[in-house]
Amino acid sequence: MMKDGHGHGHGHDDNLEKVVAYDLNTLQKVEEYEVGNHPAHVSTTQDGNIVVVSNSGDNTVTIINRESAELATVPVGEYPHGLRISVDQKFVFIANMKSADMSIVDLETKKK
Numbered sequence: 001m002m003k004d005g006h007g008h009g010h011g012h013d014d015n016l017e018k019v020v021a022y023d024l025n026t027l028q029k030v031e032e033y034e035v036g037n038h039p040a041h042v043s044t045t046q047d048g049n050i051v052v053v054s055n056s057g058d059n060t061v062t063i064i065n066r067e068s069a070e071l072a073t074v075p076v077g078e079y080p081h082g083l084r085i086s087v088d089q090k091f092v093f094i095a096n097m098k099s100a101d102m103s104i105v106d107l108e109t110k111k112k
Helices: none
Strands: 017-022 029-035 039-044 050-055 060-065 070-075 080-085 091-096 101-106
Touching: 017 039, 029 050, 029 060, 029 070, 039 080, 050 080, 060 080, 060 091, 060 101
Parallel strands: none
Antiparallel strands: 017 029, 039 050, 050 060, 060 070, 080 091, 091 101
16 A cells, blocks of 8 residues: 555655555556655554544644545644544544644535
8 A cells, every 4th residue: 555565655745646446356446546755554444434644744633524525635743643533533643753742624514
């Protein structure tokens, strides 16, 4: 999914990187989305429709709506890394490694 195959892209340039989805039965690529620089972690809602990617290289998260193919980029703290979607599927909690804090993003409004 990322450059080195374990969820951590190591491209530190200004190029956007990609998240790619594969059909696990056929191993065929079914979707591809451009996200921010140095994507680190990916989390999905329980139904798999909403995908959130932490972009450590540009201090953002990308929220992907797979049904509508809409993408939103939300600024968060410095070097966002780990993230988790709340049990009620309304918020994503992001650990910001360099600013030593946490951002909470509303998945409906796409605002911090």
